[in-house]
Amino acid sequence: MSSVDRRQFLGLAAAALAGCAAPGAGQGERELVRIGIGSCTNQAQPQPLWNTVLADRPGLFIFGGDNVYAPQPFTIAKLKQAYAVEAAVPEFARLRHAMPHMAIWDDHDYGKNDGGAEFEHKQASKEAFLEFWGAPADDTRRTREGIYDARLFGPPGRRVQVIALDTRWFRSPWKITDVRDQPGRERYQPDSDPAKTMLGAAQWRWLEEQLRQPADLRLLVSGVQVVTEGHGWERWGNFPLERQRLFDTIARTRAEGVVLLSGDRHIGAIYREAQGAPYPMYELTSSGVTHTWLDNKEAGPNRVGDPFTELHYGLVEIDWPGRRVSLQLKDIRGEARRTQSIAFDELKART
Template identity: 55%
Template sequence: MPRPLLRRQAIAASVAGLALPLPAQAQPRPLTRVAFGSCADQARPQPVWDAVLGYRPDLFLFLGDNVYADYATSAADTASLFAAYDRAQKIEGYARLRREVQHLAVWDDHDYGENDGGASYKLKGQSKEIFLDFWRAPDNDPRRRREGLYDARIFGQAGQRVQVILLDVRWFKSPWRPTDERNAPGKERYLPDDDAAKTILGEAQWAWLAEQLRQPADLRVIGSGIQIVADGHGWERWGNFPRERQKLYDTIRDAGASGVVLISGDRHLGALYREATGTPYPLLEATSSGLNKFFPNPREAGPNRLGGVYGLPNFGTIDIDWWEGKVALAIRDDAGQVMRRAEVRMELLRAT
């Protein structure tokens, strides 16, 4: 039997019984508590899951780096990625969340297979197959028939409808422009690149996103592995391709999509951001990273950041008060305590 099939069967057998995402019509009540996070190293302890489960989310969103398994682009096998998932599923808290909590997932670079990787990564097809098997995507899942792992789901009924959009920022991504001064503040790894030919989402995903944003929804959560509105640093972020970031803002505006809030991971720190320049309305972003992989003393400029960064294990939450018409984004520590919080009235999340 071919090795990839053996692996697929092994994953299917070992994760039998884990919770699958439920269709919107199965929701007994509207979503009011959404949790999210990124950067979970399977080789390190992960005590944060106790706090995540204690928050009792209606939905959990895995924003990438859900395991760590980089391997050479010339490798003939994906054994390290398969082994990383196998180890992760044996972590008690991780497995319990997947059994008990409705969840969705997308990847970032370390579960994609190449650090800061993009469209040129040679083993992305194999990585995608292993990803979908681990997250128990059914055989008829559209992600099995198209390039990339972008996904969208609707939860709830009219008036309390949440749309979750998870973007794939790896499969189609053009190469970043390397820095000319490595580790210099604001230029750590990459520089902004105004090349109109470069992309983050790729043509097919851009068209899909425009279509999704025209679907009826009262609140929209857009998840990206890398930060969207954050400025002031030279690590991976949408601002390294300013045309692509502005295209995202314009796509939201052109679709008449109200209620958008943004979430991201990747950075090994937690922080909140707000952007009102070039956007259809002020956009809030919550970056939660990492669940157990973090920078303890981060220092960086944050011209559109709300408060300081948080440099210990963390997860993010979205509390939705449909009756007061408010949504609150927060970064919580590994005991579940709120470390950073921003609230906005939903009526303000509309283009004027």
């Protein structure tokens, strides 16, 4: 990247970040009622959906990965230019000015399609990520591997914990399918090798510590889908031992109120899985800020209803007096097209 391009990147990123809450800000006693999430934003495409999010005014927005698409073959200059283009999108800039937010990455802002621990440019990509999202100099993500993060919002009795996982930096290689493009095994197949990892040892230890903190609702954010069955693309189910380890960690820490949020797939959907879990695991997948998989017809054995294939974002709405949470997929008109209501009591371990 030339000095001119670098100044452009820094200037546009700084302009878009002006007035935004820095990582860690907005925690404490500020009660959350509405949390938005969206993923898959191509910086070169129109982004009118941000106006819908702005109109709904969530108290927190989670950028769920693929927040830009780094052109291939990858160079750090191309990634930074993608960030600069995105920062200059007026709707996106207004949203970042308007509300506190958190961000994780997925493969396209990580820098390698379906990439994991093997990606040779991940350190440079991480530095660009932290720079773009305005991480302060003392942010703990600058001194450890990966970009995982967690924050607490709200007073006791109405406390939300957001745990943002990094499912790229440490992840072992997937097992390639033996029947490419066949339904259920399109690219990858389940791999029960006990040496394979999704999060890496350090992040697993950190996650257990986070789950032991007091919270009434926990939003566990993963770039790739967690409980989803029925397809052979990227998902935690490709490492079934790791997915079971996640369920077992939730059970061992007695962490109540866990709801899963994910992106990546260019569809919106809601899932429910109880097998092997301490209580039903609900997952809201929101993936399609600028483009979606319009003709998706994949199987969904643990999906609740049909996938939603129009542009959308996800909304978590909390009814604190009623002790319920609603998972929603909202279209560009702001209409909820898929909804699942969950009682807090359902998100407790069975005795």
